[in-house]
Amino acid sequence: MQASITNTPTRYGWATILLHWLIALIFIGQFGLGFIMVRLTSQRTAFELIQLHKSFGFLLLGLVMLRIAWRLGNVWPPLPRSVGTLERRAAPLAHFALYAFQLALPLSGWALVSVSMLEIPSLPFNLFIMPNLPLAESDGAESFWAAAHWYLAYAGIALVALHAAAALRHHFQLRDGVLTRMITPSSDQE
Numbered sequence: 001m002q003a004s005i006t007n008t009p010t011r012y013g014w015a016t017i018l019l020h021w022l023i024a025l026i027f028i029g030q031f032g033l034g035f036i037m038v039r040l041t042s043q044r045t046a047f048e049l050i051q052l053h054k055s056f057g058f059l060l061l062g063l064v065m066l067r068i069a070w071r072l073g074n075v076w077p078p079l080p081r082s083v084g085t086l087e088r089r090a091a092p093l094a095h096f097a098l099y100a101f102q103l104a105l106p107l108s109g110w111a112l113v114s115v116s117m118l119e120i121p122s123l124p125f126n127l128f129i130m131p132n133l134p135l136a137e138s139d140g141a142e143s144f145w146a147a148a149h150w151y152l153a154y155a156g157i158a159l160v161a162l163h164a165a166a167a168l169r170h171h172f173q174l175r176d177g178v179l180t181r182m183i184t185p186s187s188d189q190e
Contacts, residue, residue: 003185007074014185016074019067021182024160026060027102031157047120054113055124061106068099080176098163101156108152111135112145 006013012020030053037049079088113122114132117139122130135141170178 057106115141
């Protein structure tokens with residue numbers, strides 16, 4: 001029995017699982033990196049961490065767009081029958097919110113660097129210069145996007161914590177296999 005790259009009607013495939021955990025790792029790591037980089041006293045280290053933060057932000061944006069396209073083009077295993085009506089209705093909304101935050105956060109960061117009066121180029125992984133979004137530079141716009149990015153980050157982390165708590169509830173309390181589907185891939189014979 002060989003693990004499948006695509007989803008089956010009962011389980012997720014390798015592509016979905018890898019995208020899920022890679023995005024989760026980057027999303028949570030970005031929060032930690034952002035928290036640290038704005039508190040450093042060394043401008044050189046802060047600059048390097050900011051460039052790294054921007055690099056992972058652009059990577060996250062691309063991976064989330066790929067994940068959304070993958071989700072739209074694949075079968076998606078339904079929730080187990082044991083899941084109640086309220087949770088069955090809330091799950092798609094929670095997933096939509098996760099995708100929205102995972103798109104909005106890097107986009108708000110990109111907008112922030114685009115409107116910054118400092119005009120520091122974004123160098124994703126030191127490979128190329130990422131062009132700015134076509135937004136007017138101003139101190140007011142920079143303050144707006146900085147606040148938006150900050151609020152989105154904290155709201156996104158709260159949403160991720162809620163998502164993780166729900167997954168752990170399914171695994172330890174309900175024992176319905178929802179979490180294990182995102183850990184163990186489907187097989188070609190399912």
